[in-house]
Amino acid sequence: MVYSKVFEPIQLGPITLRNRTIRAAAFEGMCKHWNITHDLINYHRKVAEGGIGMTTVAYASVSKDGLAFTHQLWIREEIKSDLKKLTDAIHAGGAKASIQIGHTGNMSKKSVTGFRPISASAKFNLYGPTWPRKMTRNDIQRVVNDFKHAALILNECGFDAVEIHAGHGYLISQFLSPYTNRRNDEYGGSFENRSRFLREVLTAVREAVGNQMAILVKMNMWDGFEGGITQKEAYKTAQIIESLGADAIVLSGGFVSKAPMYIMRGRMPTRIMAKNISNIVVKFLVGVMGQKLIKPYPFQEGYFIEEAKKFRDLVKIPLIYVGGMNSIETIEKAFQNGADCVAFARALIQNPSFVNDLRNEIIKKSGCTICNYCVAVMYTGKMRCFMNEANLSPSLREQLAHPER
Numbered sequence: 001m002v003y004s005k006v007f008e009p010i011q012l013g014p015i016t017l018r019n020r021t022i023r024a025a026a027f028e029g030m031c032k033h034w035n036i037t038h039d040l041i042n043y044h045r046k047v048a049e050g051g052i053g054m055t056t057v058a059y060a061s062v063s064k065d066g067l068a069f070t071h072q073l074w075i076r077e078e079i080k081s082d083l084k085k086l087t088d089a090i091h092a093g094g095a096k097a098s099i100q101i102g103h104t105g106n107m108s109k110k111s112v113t114g115f116r117p118i119s120a121s122a123k124f125n126l127y128g129p130t131w132p133r134k135m136t137r138n139d140i141q142r143v144v145n146d147f148k149h150a151a152l153i154l155n156e157c158g159f160d161a162v163e164i165h166a167g168h169g170y171l172i173s174q175f176l177s178p179y180t181n182r183r184n185d186e187y188g189g190s191f192e193n194r195s196r197f198l199r200e201v202l203t204a205v206r207e208a209v210g211n212q213m214a215i216l217v218k219m220n221m222w223d224g225f226e227g228g229i230t231q232k233e234a235y236k237t238a239q240i241i242e243s244l245g246a247d248a249i250v251l252s253g254g255f256v257s258k259a260p261m262y263i264m265r266g267r268m269p270t271r272i273m274a275k276n277i278s279n280i281v282v283k284f285l286v287g288v289m290g291q292k293l294i295k296p297y298p299f300q301e302g303y304f305i306e307e308a309k310k311f312r313d314l315v316k317i318p319l320i321y322v323g324g325m326n327s328i329e330t331i332e333k334a335f336q337n338g339a340d341c342v343a344f345a346r347a348l349i350q351n352p353s354f355v356n357d358l359r360n361e362i363i364k365k366s367g368c369t370i371c372n373y374c375v376a377v378m379y380t381g382k383m384r385c386f387m388n389e390a391n392l393s394p395s396l397r398e399q400l401a402h403p404e405r
């Protein structure tokens with residue numbers, strides 16, 4: 001058995017994880033009509049049994065108008081008993097249960113929700129494609145309450161932690177970023193104003209759960225392009241998050257409607273993605289201009305470590321590093337550079353027992369090839385690794401096994 005700090009327990013606010021590994025929020029695409037399925041429960045059970053300290057159920061919307069897909073989770077009273085089944089399964093596997101809550105803002109879809117998308121400002125979003133409505137103060141207050149109500153439900157259903165999604169260009173991030181926030185009221189303009197929505201959400205969620213649950217916030221260190229949040233603003237964001245009583249910060253970056261691959265790096269297999277898109281215009285655009293629209297970024301293990309370590313001296317609360325933590329060597333490097341926990345998405349999609357396999361020295365490194373097939377297919381179906389697909393042609397399989405060629 002390999003020794004590493006990563007296998008030591010850690011306290012995040014009121015909860016203790018058996019080790020310092022977290023399954024990052026990665027959209028499972030396993031819900032049906034916004035309801036929990038056996039597939040979702042079984043997937044998280046497997047990850048828990050695979051040795052993870054805490055698993056995060058991804059991309060759950062706090063309200064109907066915050067949804068982008070019908071196979072996404074919507075937190076509401078009617079699904080409480082299934083939420084409880086989900087947390088029971090995770091706990092039976094020995095892990096803590098976390099859930100990412102958010103609102104997709106300008107990425108939500110009227111065809112899914114029945115509502116025109118809302119955002120900080122009414123700015124066209126090519127990646128929807130959507131033309132959202134600028135949120136009124138009443139909308140803002142209502143969504144803050146939706147976050148609070150969702151947190152109350154999750155607390156009742158046995159979740160140990162809740163992760164507020166404040167990054168990647170979703171609604172909170174759309175308020176933080178000057179690229180999507182053109183408001184000139186108290187929610188726009190200065191950083192103080194642009195961060196007000198985040199502050200209100202975080203305060204409301206803390207009010208809802210008291211100290212019964214850990215609160216994590218996933219935030220951007222950089223949106224991935226000039227014109228988004230600056231580095232200084234990201235530093236201030238982390239400090240605000242700490243000052244409002246969050247228990248940990250997940251440090252990420254990128255913006256779904258402008259620099260999506262900055263989040264994950266590598267190249268999006270756009271031909272596969274196009275096949276899975278139903279909107280004919282988007283299908284055509286992705287098929288023809290895919291690599292231009294979804295610009296690739298070179299992948300390297302631990303690609304956010306250099307940025308993340310700059311946050312170490314700014315806050316005292318635990319920092320969770322994510323992004324290519326795909327080998328024991330890189331995980332060690334993250335800890336040497338200020339991480340308190342590490343989170344994995346693709347390594348666990350490829351192998352839900354990644355953590356146990358590392359600990360038991362069965363592997364030293366993830367088998368994930370960073371082909372991003374799992375990303376391309378999640379928009380219309382279940383998140384899955386190409387290695388588990390039965391019906392791929394040998395040439396496509398070869399391509400996905402060596403995406404760099």
Ligand SMILES: Cc1cc2nc3c(=O)[nH]c(=O)nc-3n(C[C@H](O)[C@H](O)[C@H](O)COP(=O)(O)O)c2cc1C
Pocket residue numbers: 024025026027028058059100165168218252263264322323324325343344345346347374375378383
């Ligand atoms: C299939 C897939 C789905 C994702 N969905 C989400 C999501 O719902 N919420 C989120 O914050 N990040 C999401 N991400 C980003 C991951 O949480 C993580 O930040 C990123 O993939 C880098 O980690 P990795 O290198 O371990 O994959 C997703 C990533 C993948 C691969």
